[in-house]
Amino acid sequence: MSDTIVIIGTGYVGLPAALMLAKAGHDVVGVDINENIVRAINEGVLLIKEEDLQAIMDEPSVKANLRAQSTPCPGDVFIIAVPTPLDPRKKVADLSYVRSAIESILPYLRAGNLIIVESTIPPLTCREVITPMIEEATDLRVGETVYLAHCPERILPGDIFHEIVHNDRIIGGVNVETCEKAADVYRSFVKGEMLLTDDVTAEFAKLMENTYRDINIALANELNAVAETLGIDGQAAIDLANRHPRVNILSPGIGVGGHCIPIDPWFIKEVDPANSNLIFTSRLINDAMPGRIAAKIRRAVRGIAKPRIVALGAAYKPNVEDTRESPAVAIVEILRADGYDVAHYDPLVEGMGYGSLAEVCQGADLVAVLVPHAALMTELDASDAAIRAAMRTPEVVHYQ
Ligand SMILES: NC(=O)c1ccc[n+]([C@@H]2O[C@H](COP(=O)([O-])OP(=O)(O)OC[C@H]3O[C@@H](n4cnc5c(N)ncnc54)[C@H](O)[C@@H]3O)[C@@H](O)[C@H]2O)c1
Known part of the structure; x- marks a missing residue:
């Protein structure tokens, strides 16, 4: 039986789920407060760079089953896939997005609905934050008249399509009936095993x-x-x-x-x-590592008057374009705050590209390789002689 599934938050996690559920024949409504994302989905444009997902988005059945809007609507299943960042000062989960996502669906909840939280959340969030929000605002009782489950996402960016289908799936329901209902939703597109457990165990396992x-x-x-x-x-x-x-x-x-x-x-x-x-x-x-690496770079250019440093790689790991929480970015920020002249490049990150390595290394005293992207390593090897010839002090150091 096909359900109407309302997905709150259609980013890296919510959109792939929306596409797979639409492909499986469900009526899917993607809800996002970002108007650009809503427009892109309705125009069939994929903002996440994943080739396999674009092919799914282009399928006629997906186009017919998926629509996006900026506010929720009634449905059978609600999936919450909004961000859960870290409060940078208190180092605790910032649940404000989860709270506002739950608030936004409260007016539409009715008996028999299933709410699935895919966002990563601290243990006890389903019981101590979400359940009271639902039970205080409505006549519904969690586990009796509405169902609440935590089904964490484990996809690897870069291989989303394969992983969302083949990974085993943790299904953490507030009771057995909830687990069965949530597992049914995922069985429509997941080939991995359904691992049924309770909500707190699921929150903790992720x-x-x-x-x-x-x-x-x-x-x-x-x-x-x-x-x-x-x-x-x-x-x-x-x-x-x-x-x-x-x-x-x-x-x-x-x-x-x-x-x-x-x-x-x-x-x-x-x-x-x-x-x-x-x-x-x-x-x-691990948080101290950028400071340690910055200290090593300072030592490497000690004694050089007004050293020019070229830092290569800004993504948070090799072969991705994502710079969120990147230690390479932190290292460059530390050095620049200390007054060092650092030029920072990454061939995969938008706005950080370059013409040729020999060109950007002209007159430099240190090339600090921070992220060993495969493409960057190949280019470094191929232009090693040209880079060293262009530098004032021919020092190339790999810090990873
Ligand atoms: N990206 C991953 O690889 C990954 C993997 C596992 C788990 N997670 C977890 O999944 C959750 C979502 O992560 P993401 O990477 O998809 O984030 P994201 O920023 O890519 O997407 C979240 C989306 O939610 C939207 N949003 C925020 N508040 C909203 C609201 N009240 N109503 C509707 N839309 C709202 C945002 O506009 C955004 O488009 C997080 O808890 C994250 O930790 C992410």
């Missing part, structure tokens, strides 16, 4: 995934710092340790970026600070 990454990156960064103190090559030592059959240490880097890994661990600390010491320390270690 945060664990990114926290696991953050802690392991912090370990690699800490081990590398010790290696530097010892005057040895940290990566070489890690490679040797990883020859143990049950050891897999990650690679050290310049810090952790993107809008998930540096943010989600804070949502765990927020609900239980007394038991989050390792998580908190790992956040501090």
Whole structure:
């Protein structure tokens, strides 16, 4: 049976879900407060750069089943996919977008509706924030007359279409009936397994995934710092340790970026600070990395009068165009705040491109490679001689 599914927030997470549900035959309404996004969806234009998704958007059945508007409307299922950023001062989740998304659907809720939260949220948000909002504003009872589930999204930007279909899906319902209803929605397009659980476990499991990454990156960064103190090559030592059959240490880097890994661990600390010491320390270690790298760059140009630095790579990780929470950007900001002359380029980031590397490195004293995009590495190798010939001091250092 096809339902009317109203998706609140049609960004990186909401729009792919909207497309897949429309393709599966549901009547889908995408709701976004950003008028440009609403217009783009109605004109069949994809603002997310993903080729496979554009092909889906172009399918006649998707065009027929999907429409966008700036305010909600009645439906059978409401999916919440709005941002949950970190409050930068308090280091807790800013739930203002989730609250206003829930407020916006309250007038349209009716008995039998299912509300699915896909946004990443701290544990207990469904029970202690969303449920009271619904029960205080309406006669509906969560788990009895309306259903509430947390079904976190785990897609990898760059491979959204494959992952949204094939990843296993955590379905965290406030009761078994809710889980079954939510799983039915995803079964219409997901080929991965449905993992049914309760709402708090689902909220926590999603945060664990990114926290696991953050802690392991912090370990690699800490081990590398010790290696530097010892005057040895940290990566070489890690490679040797990883020859143990049950050891897999990650690679050290310049810090952790993107809008998930540096943010989600804070949502765990927020609900239980007394038991989050390792998580908190790992956040501090990774957040300190841009400062450590900036210090290394300062040391590299020590003694040069008015050094000219060229920083290459601004995205938060290799081979993406996204600069959210990017440690490379933080490093350049630190150096510029200290008065250094830093030119910053990234061939993948809009507005940061260049003609040729030899051209932008003209007269430079240090080329600091911050993000090893594959295309950038190929170009660096191919123009190594030309770059060094163009520089005032031919120093090219890879900091990742
Ligand atoms: N992008 C990812 O790869 C990813 C992966 C897993 C989880 N998440 C989580 O999913 C959530 C959404 O992330 P995203 O990357 O899609 O964010 P996004 O910024 O790309 O999209 C969110 C959209 O919600 C809209 N919006 C905000 N408030 C609204 C409201 N009240 N009503 C209607 N629309 C509203 C915004 O205009 C925006 O278009 C976040 O909690 C994020 O942490 C994201």
